[in-house]
Amino acid sequence: MSVSTLDGLSLDAEPKEVQKARFALWNKRTLKSMGNGFLTEGTISNYSNNLSNLKSAFENISEHTANFPLRNSIFEYESLDSFKGTYDDIANDSAFTENIKPNGLHRNNLFDAIKRYLAFLKWQDKHEAEYQKFFELLKFFVNQANKNADKRLNHEKVSPDRDDRFGFNDSYHLSEGFNQVGPLRFGITFCGNGQISTVQSTFMNTDNWLNIAVSDSDKSKHLLKLQVGWHINHVPKGLDFNGFFNVSVAHLQLENTMPNCWVRAIFDFILDQHKQYIHSSQYKEEQIMGSNSEILTYANMLEHVHNIVFHGAPGTGKTYLSKGIASYMTGVSQKKLGKSSRFAFVQFHPSYDYTDFVEGLRPVTDEDSGEMIFKLYPGTFMEIANKARNEWERCSKEVKAKYDEVEGNDNIEEDVGKEILKRDFDETKKLAKKYVIVIDEINRGDISKIFGELFFSIDPDYRGESGSIDTQYKNLHDDSYADERGGLKASQMFYVPENLYIIGTMNDIDRSVDSLDFAMRRRFTFIEIDAQSKESVRMLDGDGEHTYDSNRVAKAKKVMAAMNEQIRKTEYLNESYQIGASYFLDVVDPEKDGLLPETQAYENLWNNKVGSLVKEYLRGRDDFQQIYNEIAKTFDSNAGTRVADAYSVSSESNGDKEASLQTQDKEDNDVD
Structure with missing residues (x-):
């Protein structure tokens, strides 16, 4: 972004510069649709420049400035209370509002910028309790570090026990949960015996290696400067982190009762980095895979072959591994996986059949007569397959619309046409969300009886419309079956889309893998999970x-x-x-x-x-x-x-x- 950001602020920056940088960071995080156009980085840059010279920009439009005093820069208004009255005066100035219509200053006009800043202050006001809590925590951290330094200087023993070192001594009257601020949980560590011997030996940190560390202290080891940012050895991949945000302790005005713009800026910076991190690919891998890096390997394999079966001894974590892979591929945490519309789980058994898995008649009560009737309902597999199909077709249309300049050209050469189809397919596959079904104990069911004619469609070579088939209940398909129950319309044939992945599990001692027919073995890739394999043993190490x-x-x-x-x-x-x-x-x-x-x-x-x-x-x-x-x-x-x-x-x-x-x-x- 072209406007200034927090990591670019100098230690001697004026409060209005800090506030401008905070506004820029907030906008960067919340860019969204606005009016008839889109709020872009360029627009925000124009906003900030106009707002930095509010008084002069306003005077160029209205002569009524004398009726209400304006500060030179809007960033001199640091709170909603201080700005609300001024905003009302501006909004009620007809000479101003009549001259800012789109045919005058277009949508990047001054009033839009002023309203945007008002939205920022409202957001800040909404989160005031978090800023205040963070301020108290920061105040405690600095004051306790200085207190420990004084004890050390006076040759007084600083208690080496954990409570005193980590700042949780009862004498500070800290309430339960005092270190939980919004989505962040802070830890506080003071160097052994209170001595700040090296940079970053006394620090506040979050659970994800975001630190507020001591970067400078005076001869008595009182804190002079803090640096805010990631631990140097734990900077997540792919984040917009250009360096530490440095702050003078004096600027924090910790003797006050309310946080100033510097304190708020520290919290904004940490919150922004935290939000970037939790949306990063690294966080996704850490949360979903934990320490189990094999999940990524098997997920990549599954994306290529579409169908896999994990087999091995009992208790080797085959189901656990399957859900981990499903979680990784769908991007849904394992805690929420069971409720996700992009995941399904079934367990085969001898009584399980086609009507449970694909589609079949179910007894229901007729709303009009009150009598029991039978209606066709999709089984677990058809239900998730149709959801994946709808997503695939939606993305396919979106990709084709993107290249609509090629559509309708009947003179496209055959080779070029193939390239277009491949391009559309590759982009659709990249865009479409993934769906996963896990079939537990897949060998305990009668595979032929359960899959029926779908055994053809799940073959990786016949995925997509080219593998379309009519199901056994084709004559009962209608619009209500599709719209109300997630089935198929009369005009539709069934197919398994490219974005649906199947994982099966089985215990070898229940039935030998060799006893499963070759048709199944050809359609699935079999992977053995040994009891002493790292995939199994690693379960004992825990996860995220x-x-x-x-x-x-x-x-x-x-x-x-x-x-x-x-x-x-x-x-x-x-x-x-x-x-x-x-x-x-x-x-x-x-x-x-x-x-x-x-x-x-x-x-x-x-x-x-x-x-x-x-x-x-x-x-x-x-x-x-x-x-x-x-x-x-x-x-x-x-x-x-x-x-x-x-x-x-x-x-x-x-x-x-x-x-x-x-x-x-x-x-x-x-x-x-």
Whole structure:
């Protein structure tokens, strides 16, 4: 932007210059449609120049200036209260308003600029409580830093405990949540024992590395200057950050009861950088992926192949990973994913069929007769496919309209026509929002019965209109089905658009991947998630929303690795029978058993989940007791439990029961 911004202000800038820079920053953040034209950066620049010389610009239009005193610059009015009366006088001056019509000064006229500044002051007034809270926090930070410096100078001991160092001592009477200002949560750190030994050793900071640090102090270590901006090692990618915003502490006038323009400017600057950050691609990756960088890899793969299936041992985080990918691709946080219209989740089972997934008749009550009737409703897949289709077609029309100069030209050469189609397709794909459906336990359903004729359309090679088909209920399609229930019109054929992506999950031990028909394998890319793979183990490290105790995490990884190795080398078992990390979340997650003593947490894990799963693995084996104890002892030796000792196999236990049943079956067969 051509007008000045906060990071370009000098330490000796006058208050009106600070206010002008704040106005520029606010406009930069809130550019939007205005009147018959658009509020542009050039317009804002003209506004600022006119407003900087308000009195002289006004005198060129009206002779009534003497009736009400005007300050030389509008930026000398720092609050709504100070400006409202002047604005009313200007608005009621007919000599002024009659000479600012569009045929005079056009839409970039002085009155538009004045109204824009009034809107800025109203916005400031609306957020006054936040400015005041920030002012009190900043005042506390500077005063406490100086207080600590005085103690150090007088050889008084500054309490080294955490409360005093971080500014949360009860003697300051700080209310709960005092450091939460608007969307920002500030931390305060004072250098050990109160000594400001280096630049930035005493600072205020937000959760995202935005700092207010000490850039200069006097001989007694009292604060002289502050620098506001990102930590030098943590500047997010792609932000409009040209350098630190430097402020003299004296200019802050911390002895006052109300924040001045310099204090407001610091908060504006931090808020602007924060908002840029939360809309950046880096923030999106950090929030959605957390520490799981594999999500980005698989998301890129999915965008290319359209359909993938994650398979592997139980509890390896296949569903968790799928939702992470869906979250990344749609741009919707995992917390809100379930309510998003661009995401769908289903779980297949033996009773699930075409009418649930694609479309089918549902019993409803007729509004007129009150009798039960049947109406056609779209299934989960058709519903999200049609939403994605509407988005794709909308974007396609928008792209074609952009190049409408080519439309209608019947003499386009074939090669040129292909280039145009490719260009339109590429731009539509880039513009259209992405939709994702996750099919959990995809191998537990009868794929042919569920997908029906749609098995053709989901093929990546037949996406789009070229893969259009008629569904089984084509004869029941009408406008009400499309408009009221999200189905298809009579004139429409069904197709799967390019912006719909399918993710399936399956456990290998439920049904072998090899038993799925080749038609499915050809349409999906299969990716194995091993229990000890980094995708699975990384679940224990937490994500952007959850963090766990590092010692408990390290132990959980150790126990899991040892037990899985024991399972792997057991005859007739393999990697598909290993135990995934989601089981071990119980012992690290504070919302589960993560706050219990470790021994108790691991005993609960074995008794409630892992032990019973191992029993299922070994059911019917002659060496049940031996193998079970070997796995249990491995668990004990690493977890510090005694679950193996607690389990003894009697003559009525699983092994003998199975043997007894097998003997009885043999005797029955002999009798037959």
